[in-house]
Amino acid sequence: MPETGRLVLAATPLGDVGDASRRLVEALAAADVIAAEDTRRLRSLAAALDVTPTGRVVSFYEDVETSRLPKLLEALRSGETVLLVTDAGMPSVSDPGYRLVAACVEEDLPVTCLPGPSAVTTALALSGLASDRFCFDGFAPRKGGERAKWLSGLATEPRTTVFFESPHRLASTLRDAAGVLGADRRAAVCRELTKTYEEVKRGELGELADWADEGVRGEITVVLAGAPPRSTSVEDLVAEVAERAAAGERLKTVAAEVAEATGVSKKELYDAVLTARRSAK
Numbered sequence: 001m002p003e004t005g006r007l008v009l010a011a012t013p014l015g016d017v018g019d020a021s022r023r024l025v026e027a028l029a030a031a032d033v034i035a036a037e038d039t040r041r042l043r044s045l046a047a048a049l050d051v052t053p054t055g056r057v058v059s060f061y062e063d064v065e066t067s068r069l070p071k072l073l074e075a076l077r078s079g080e081t082v083l084l085v086t087d088a089g090m091p092s093v094s095d096p097g098y099r100l101v102a103a104c105v106e107e108d109l110p111v112t113c114l115p116g117p118s119a120v121t122t123a124l125a126l127s128g129l130a131s132d133r134f135c136f137d138g139f140a141p142r143k144g145g146e147r148a149k150w151l152s153g154l155a156t157e158p159r160t161t162v163f164f165e166s167p168h169r170l171a172s173t174l175r176d177a178a179g180v181l182g183a184d185r186r187a188a189v190c191r192e193l194t195k196t197y198e199e200v201k202r203g204e205l206g207e208l209a210d211w212a213d214e215g216v217r218g219e220i221t222v223v224l225a226g227a228p229p230r231s232t233s234v235e236d237l238v239a240e241v242a243e244r245a246a247a248g249e250r251l252k253t254v255a256a257e258v259a260e261a262t263g264v265s266k267k268e269l270y271d272a273v274l275t276a277r278r279s280a281k
Helices: 022-030 039-048 062-077 098-106 119-127 144-154 167-181 205-212 234-246 251-262 266-280
Strands: 006-010 033-036 056-059 081-085 111-114 134-139 160-165 186-191 199-204 220-224
Touching: 006 022, 006 062, 006 098, 022 081, 022 111, 033 039, 033 062, 039 056, 056 062, 062 081, 062 098, 098 111, 119 160, 119 186, 119 199, 119 220, 144 167, 160 167, 167 186, 167 205, 167 220, 186 205, 199 205, 234 251, 234 266, 251 266
Parallel strands: 006 081, 006 111, 033 056, 033 081, 134 160
Antiparallel strands: 160 220, 186 199, 186 220
8 A cells, every 4th residue: 555645835936937836836846737727827836946756647626626636636545645735825825725625625625735835924014014913815706796895894803804805806896995995994995915016005995095096016915004092982783783683683692793793792792782771671
């Protein structure tokens, strides 16, 4: 019975091939199987790094992830090393990879990672916004209604939020964000990170929306400042919680959600609503 192989997740350069690690070069040369989001890009990267892959190269993009899993898992079970790379950055971070990693975890197959470039942390570091606590939200919703709902959820999010956006939707997303979150909420738009025309535009959402109206090209990562602290008292929130509970939501659940969003004590808010109920009788 052959020794079990392992899945290797490898971060690839965002643009500048000089950011490729020595371990990535070695892995490209030695892997038995290379699963690549775009095989043409993989071969271009290999050529730029002056390395010749000796293993089998297979495509592994969103539309074929599920169908490719059985063969890749079979290779791992048989003792082969499978290297997973995407077009840029870390596999499984808004790129193919999550399903394969989850399947390996389910079967207790070894998974390791060659760390490296990530548009998320690179943009966060360049933004000039708070980076001690942040969240990543993938790509902004494409449709206006879904995007408005998503932005409403960020209205009270205290952490810095990082998300991706396409250049042709950037202006409308920033305009919607200014309308929902306030034109003065600070943000940074990072485009073409590590490439020749890298640009980081920092400012308020209203200003950034005006700038984006002129047209923006390239790969876009947006960093949005967290919501400012709200000076809200328990008493200010009692009516909101009571109204939602009266509409059919569970009181404890509503109290917990509102308390988390506003920073007040969950117990104090819950007790205050019960007191208000008793007083109203």
